Amino acid sequence: MKDIIVIGGGIVGLSTAFSLSRRFPHANLAVLEKESAWARHQTGNNSGVIHSGIYYKPGSLKAKFATEGSRQMIQFCREHGVDYDQCGxxxxxxxxxxxxxxxxxxxxxxxxxxxxxxxxxxxxxxxxxxxxxxxxxxxxQAGIVDYKQVCERMVHDLTKRGAELHLNTEVKQVMEHDHNVEIVTDKKTFQTKFVVNCTGLQSDRVTKMAGVEIDLQIIPFRGEYYELIPEKHHLVKNLIYPVPNPDFPFLGVHFTRMIGGGVEAGPNAVLSLKREGYKKTDFDVKDLSEVMTYKGFWKLASKYWKEGAKEMWRSYSKKAFVKSLQELIPSVQEEDLVPASSGVRAQALQSDGTLVDDFFIVPGKRSIHVCNAPSPAATACFPIGKAIADKVPELEMSPRVFIHS
Structure with a gap:
């Protein structure tokens, strides 16, 4: 019997486990991740920006956690030897x-x-x-960082503290009972006193598995990037953003110097035909049918169809993409850019067509579900993790058995 299980090995899941290991140092704690490595989805496919918190409504969780999180992220990087640059x-x-x-x-x-x-x-x-x-x-206050390195350091810390870390372990069922939670995976069945769901692109499905009712669905938006060729890196010193369009819920294409070298340009924001679809050709019948039959999506589409059409056009027209970039740097030309990897944003959408704008955390009987944590969740991961850990009730901890080899 575990005391607490965290489902999801992205930066929010790992930071939650990180905070739980400090609040409950003697807890029998485990993290389950379906992929073969940590931070394979939103965390490992973003542009690595440390956000300042400027965009978010004052008083919102995003505003509070981003401003706190940027400071805590830089402190963590200094203490754990993670590459970062507070370049502005x-x-x-x-x-x-x-x-x-x-x-x-x-x-x-x-x-x-x-x-x-x-x-x-x-x-x-x-x-x-x-x-x-x-x-x-x-x-x-803005900066850049390698979020995969951040996750690696947290994994190292959790291992030292005795947490069980399970890769290649996909959750199939979550059943909340009065005194425990049963988690069925493709490897084995776990029993735990409490569970925290940090599954990002799958968060709504895992929440519903646990029998928790929510009026939202995750809609995947793919963000496509180009990269400047090395000869043109000099065009960008740090981070360059446009003024966001108030009629569209994304920030617009921008230029980002990367911590590992190189400069990315993008992203646009287009509907992904698969929840974990990083290529234009990625397609999943179940994922797409869920979107197409969700009334909230059609209400959203009717509101933003003009902006959405422009995003789709930029997805298939490099010329149109470059034209948007030239509004910031006129000297950028098509031949200066090569395709780069894409990311997928897990955006929660309510049935009335309202985008869930803030972080959204839902309690169950013996569970907590992070149902909306898109950007700036990576920046804000430490305050998010602490806020979740603080909501976990005091538990009678199971005795821990350490096996020395």
Missing amino acids: KVIVATKPSELPQLENLFQRGRANGLDLSLIGEEQIKEEEPYVKGIKAIKVP
Whole structure:
């Protein structure tokens, strides 16, 4: 009998286990992950940005956890030897019509406790010489990191603390009883006193397995990237973002210097035909049929069809993708970009067509379910993990048996 099992080996699942191992140092703790390695999905396929918290509604979990999380992430990296760079970024208005939204974003960031500055054309050129903009927000708190390294360090720490870590272990059933939870996997059946569901792209399914009713479904959006060829890396010093479109729930294509070298450009945001579909050709009948028969999706599509059509066009037209990038850096040309790997965002959508905007955590009888944790969840993983660990009730811990070889 385990005391606590965490399902999901991405950065949110591992950070939750990390916090649980500190709150309950004598707990018999286990983590189950269906893949053959940690951080294989959202964590391992994002651009590695340490977000500042500027975009999020003051008072929301995203705002609170992103601002706290960026500080805690940098502290963790320093203590555990993880590669990071708090390089800062600029959010650039390229035309007068974007200035009111830029000002709103600046005020939101200040309300979230960030030390920001508004800069003009000359200062933009000092920060990013190849950017064409009329005004920008300088965000010194933003940075870049290798989130896979962060996960590796947490796995090492959990192993030292005696946690059981199970890869290649896919959960098939979760049954909550009065005094325990039964978890059936493709390897064996686990008994535990409490379970935490951090399964990202599968989170709604695991929640429903446990008998917890939720009015939402995960809709997968694929983000496609290009990479600048080495000869053009000089065009981007750090992070360059556009002013986000207030009529669309994504940030728009941007330039990101990567911690391991290179510069990515993107992403767009298109519906993925498979929950874990990283290629245009990836397709799953069950995944797609769930989307197509969900009334919330059609309500969302009717609201954002114009923006969605533009995203789809950019997916199939490199010329259109480059044209969007040229709004920030006019000198970028098609031949300067080569395709890079994609990521898939797990976005929770309610049946009335409302996108779940904030992190969304749902309790069960003997469980907690993280039902919405898209970006900036990687940045915010330590506050998220602690918040979840704090919600786990005090348990009568099972005696732990250590086998020495």
